[in-house]
Amino acid sequence: MIVRRLKEDILGTPNEVHAETKTWTSRRLLLKKDGMGFSFHDTLIHGGTETLIHYANHLEAVYCVEGEGELEEIESGVVHKISDGTMYALNGHEKHWLRATKTLRMICVFNPPLTGREDHDKDGVYPLLED
Ligand code: 9YT
Numbered sequence: 621m622i623v624r625r626l627k628e629d630i631l632g633t634p635n636e637v638h639a640e641t642k643t644w645t646s647r648r649l650l651l652k653k654d655g656m657g658f659s660f661h662d663t664l665i666h667g668g669t670e671t672l673i674h675y676a677n678h679l680e681a682v683y684c685v686e687g688e689g690e691l692e693e694i695e696s697g698v699v700h701k702i703s704d705g706t707m708y709a710l711n712g713h714e715k716h717w718l719r720a721t722k723t724l725r726m727i728c729v730f731n732p733p734l735t736g737r738e739d740h741d742k743d744g745v746y747p748l749l750e751d
Contacts, residue, residue: 624649626662640739643669652733653751659733665689665724672744674715679731681709687724692717715744 630636630647637646643666650660665671667687684706691700691708694715700708702724710716718724738746 622650622654630662635736637736637739639671641669641671642666643671646728648734648736650733651736653735654733657731657733659730659736661728661730661734663726663728665718665720665726667720667723670717670719671740672715673718673740674713674744675710675730676713676745677732677748678734678746679710679713681707681729683707683727685725685727687720688722689718689720689724692719 624630626647626649630649635648635651637648639645645664645666647662647664648659649662650656650658652659665687684702684704686704687702689702691702692698693700694717700706702708732748734746735749735751737749740746
């Protein structure tokens, strides 16, 4: 069994990942090496920012537990409001803008799981990494 606590086990360690864009911070609680088949993160999208995201190599589901913002699907132009209680799943690898008007706290799962080092490239993509 794995038990981890955000404050004691993640914050201030390499599993607290700050995006190079400075628009988000990902606190990664479960990673590929944990063998669960997915990774599990508690992510902050900082208020007043927008982030280009395109998970070409991964599926991601996201559940918002705090904050306010929106997701714009780039291909269709459809905009979805996001607040406490909103879930979205990128089952079509949709490229999107993620905007936070008030810092969003998002619980995210990735399949395949992240190894822990991933940050977005200029197109918002995470590479497929091995441990
Ligand atoms: C919601 C989202 O995709 N945020 C960007 C960071 C990512 N979820 C991560 O690595 O935790």
